[in-house]
Amino acid sequence: MSIEVRVPTLGESVTEATVATWFKQPGDSVAVDEMLCELETDKVTVEVPSPAAGTLGEIVAAEGETVGVDALLATLSEGEGAAPAAKPEAKAEAAPEASGGGEAVDVMVPALGESVTEATVSTWFKKAGDTVAQDEMLCELETDKVSVEVPAPAAGVLSEILAGEGDTVEAGGKLAILTAGEGAAASAPAAAPAPQAAAPASSTGKDVEDAPSAKKLMAEKGIDPANVQGTGKDGRIMKEDVIKAASGAAAAATAPAPAPAPAAAPRAPSPAEDAAREERVKMTRLRQTIARRLKDAQNTAAILTTYNEVDMTEVMALRNQYKDAFEKKHGVRLGFMSFFTKACCHALREVPEVNAEIDGQEIVYKNFVHMGIAAGTPQGLVVPVIRDADQMSFADLEKAIAEKGKRARDGKLSMAEMQGGTFTISNGGVYGSLMSSPILNPPQSGILGMHKIQERPMVINGEIKIRPMMYLALSYDHRIVDGKGAVTFLVRVKEALEDPRRLLMDL
Incomplete structure (x- = not known):
């Protein structure tokens, strides 16, 4: 009996994919649910399992071809070919x-x-x-x-x-x-x-496991873990610690060598010597996806960035006044992200095109705000989405942001939790960034970049005063958002943050 292998549902607003890799070839025996091929879309990598045990017949869509949803990928002969697959x-x-x-x-x-x-x-x-x-x-x-x-x-x-x-x-x-x-x-x-053999590891007094990449490098270079100072959590040895220890040992070994003769000219290292000091590491799947999506955004959207600055005095004073009572009542700390999320939701109502997206020849306006909060993780940048953020209270926002951030760091976010966002906030200030131009998160039309709060002299009513200032950057898709709309949006965010009472009065 012949069975058709077709392209599965690819996710929200995704209509086509590219055949990236075939794991099986015609004539190969396959088990039920064994992976046949991998498809790539602009959002996610999709694997196509075998619908039944049997023998792979004809491959209709070869690697590199673009296929639509429910398109025919291959044919499968059920029954006879199932037995050989069990031999391994x-x-x-x-x-x-x-x-x-x-x-x-x-x-x-x-x-x-x-x-x-x-x-x-x-x-x-x-x-x-x-x-x-x-x-x-x-x-x-x-x-x-x-x-x-x-x-x-x-x-x-x-x-x-x-x-x-x-x-x-x-x-x-x-x-x-x-x-x-x-x-x-x-x-x-x-x-x-x-x-x-295990004694050196236990003699360090640590009960934490060193990074696998560090252990592998120590084994390759013959370095005793006892001679490496770990900088990771609870003294965990990281790969960088091993590299530092190895370079220190090499420097110590070469220190007693006599100085070269004054007449000897410095010798430039050969390309082969430079290559020996290089390290090649295969990109992770997450990093490949990030790279592809960022480049797609640059190639597709007409990205432009507008800047402003906001005086954080009132927000910081309000936070300091109520943060203890807020945490006692709601069980979560009052941060700055809820203020910025509220301010953005407020501004998006006035400038809806920043919350819209382009679909073919149409503009899709969203009558809701699914806020993406960019989060840095050891594996790379991810953007979990807080749905209906415009309907949430400060406490609900802080709880959702904290919960999504923890799941992101633990690598437990599902694809559904990172899809469907209508606008994104990225906080580079936590790493010390003073100014940057964020890249759009397609198919969204706007992203707000937050930055470091830094005290600067400002002229207030004719007097120079020291104020905690933050630069804001709004990157937007100029195909759908005009300069007037982008500037208006950023000004409304600035006004709401410099006078948080406007958020309560819906002004």
């Missing part, structure tokens, strides 16, 4: 029997977070035949949102690695086979020295 699994199950009398334990892909169905094996810290302790890190997986470390489920010997570095694995899939119990001693005579 049978081999994996049979392998532990040869390793000794110990119990075979499967090392599985752990839960990867909401809406994340697959990951890439980035690094194996152990190889087949190595002795491992329970909860010792075996490998590191990388997803679009977060890196996941996989610990050993039991003490024993790593018998077989089923997914090598660079392989894509599904949530709940099998990574390796571990021989526990008696089989551990029979398979690896080197198991006895393992406690001694």
Whole structure:
């Protein structure tokens, strides 16, 4: 029986995708739900699973082709080809029997977070035949949102690695086979020295796990963790710490060398020597998505930025007056983001084109505000969306912002939580930025950039006074927003922040 493999629903307002990668070729046996290919849209990467077990027939849409929703991708022959696909699994199950009398334990892909169905094996810290302790890190997986470390489920010997570095694995899939119990001693005579090898790590007095990239680099360079000063949380050793320690050791080794003769001219390093000091790291999926979307925004929209400055005196005074009572009643701290969100919602009602978007030959005006709050994470910039922000109170906004920020840092945001925004606020001031020009978050037409609050001398009623000032930047799509509308929007935000009572009076 022939089954059609078609393009699934691609998400809100997305009508087409590009075939990025085929994981299977015609004639290959596939299991039900096994990934056949990967599609890329301007918002998200979509994987297409096999609708049934069988044999992949004809590939209709090749890599690089653009396809619409429900377009035919390939055909699948159900039934006959299903049996061969089970052979690798049978081999994996049979392998532990040869390793000794110990119990075979499967090392599985752990839960990867909401809406994340697959990951890439980035690094194996152990190889087949190595002795491992329970909860010792075996490998590191990388997803679009977060890196996941996989610990050993039991003490024993790593018998077989089923997914090598660079392989894509599904949530709940099998990574390796571990021989526990008696089989551990029979398979690896080197198991006895393992406690001694672990001694340097325990002698540091830390009970935190060092960064996987740092451990890998220390192993490559033969650096003792005891000689590296960790700068991460709770003394965790990061990759930068290892690089610093390695460069310090190299400098110490070369220090006693005699000075070169005065007549010797400095020798320029060769390209090969420069290349040896370079480090190439593959971009994460999240970073690739960020890069693609930012470039698409520049190529598509007519981005222009207008600037203003706001005196934060009144907002800071109001916050200082009520922050303790606010936190006591609502259980959340009163920050500046709720003031800016309220001010933007207020201004968007007067200048609705900043809250609109272009769809083909039409302008879509939104009669609601789904506010995107840009958040920096170790993996990259993400923009969780607070829906119907214009209907929320200060307390509701602060709670939502805090909750979305925590989920972003933990890598637990779903794609649904990052879609549907109508306007975005980006706060570069938390990193010390004094002035910047933010890039639009398509298909939105406006983004407000907040910056560092800095005291500056200002002329107030003919007198020079020191005031806490902040530069504001509004980047907007000039195809839909005129200069008058952009300036008006920014002035309304400035007025609301310099006199917060206007927000209460809806002025």
